[in-house]
Amino acid sequence: MKNVDDLIESAAELAERGLSKGEIADELNVSRETASWLVERSGRTEPPAQRGQPADIHVDWSAIGRDSARLEHVARAMAALLRKQGEEIDLTVGIEKAGVPMATMVGRELDTDLCTYAPRKHQWNEGDMEDLGGSFSRNFAGIRDRECYVIDDTVTSGTTMRETIEAIREQGGEPVACVVLVDKQGVEEIDGVPVYSLVQVIPVGSDE
Numbered sequence: 001m002k003n004v005d006d007l008i009e010s011a012a013e014l015a016e017r018g019l020s021k022g023e024i025a026d027e028l029n030v031s032r033e034t035a036s037w038l039v040e041r042s043g044r045t046e047p048p049a050q051r052g053q054p055a056d057i058h059v060d061w062s063a064i065g066r067d068s069a070r071l072e073h074v075a076r077a078m079a080a081l082l083r084k085q086g087e088e089i090d091l092t093v094g095i096e097k098a099g100v101p102m103a104t105m106v107g108r109e110l111d112t113d114l115c116t117y118a119p120r121k122h123q124w125n126e127g128d129m130e131d132l133g134g135s136f137s138r139n140f141a142g143i144r145d146r147e148c149y150v151i152d153d154t155v156t157s158g159t160t161m162r163e164t165i166e167a168i169r170e171q172g173g174e175p176v177a178c179v180v181l182v183d184k185q186g187v188e189e190i191d192g193v194p195v196y197s198l199v200q201v202i203p204v205g206s207d208e
Contacts (some may be wrong), residue, residue, distance in 0.1 A: 007030075009082050015039050032121060075109060089147045092113070094107075098153040158187050182197060
């Protein structure tokens with residue numbers, strides 16, 4: 001995808017397939033607010049520029065995601081950021097959807113079990129997010145009072161990562177460190193947990 005029009009078209013296609021706005025945000029690597037803006041404008045014919053769109057950055061890492069060898073190399077780099085935390089940690093938590101393939105390969109590199117977490121934004125369409133809840137899949141390893149790593153593809157606002165950290169602690173676990181492919185906010189820690197990234201995006205410009 002090269003421009004906003006491409007994103008609007010993709011958002012429209014995903015909405016037609018029945019994805020919630022939260023899932024669209026996850027698929028396009030944008031915030032929930034940006035996903036809503038894209039869906040709302042998907043039926044318009046005039047250019048959307050300068051119509052009060054939210055400030056956001058779209059990250060297209062499909063060149064990595066569609067090739068297992070490239071994804072493995074990236075996962076090794078992510079694992080290298082975590083090795084300094086020690087060798088006692090035996091659980092890696094992947095945030096669905098895009099964080100799970102990365103977490104799988106990071107877990108293999110670090111020889112840990114794998115756990116997955118589906119954030120509440122995947123259920124979000126309209127209304128109050130506080131009424132929704134995320135969940136851990138029973139098809140993978142449980143938290144069981146263990147220390148763990150948390151893996152996702154991007155940090156946009158930090159909301160999903162914070163939710164995952166809180167959910168892990170509610171299960172009695174303790175996140176030791178988080179790692180993402182791209183950090184769009186310059187986040188160094190969330191709720192006392194360090195956040196590492198391979199790429200950090202820093203917007204530079206003026207609002208004028």
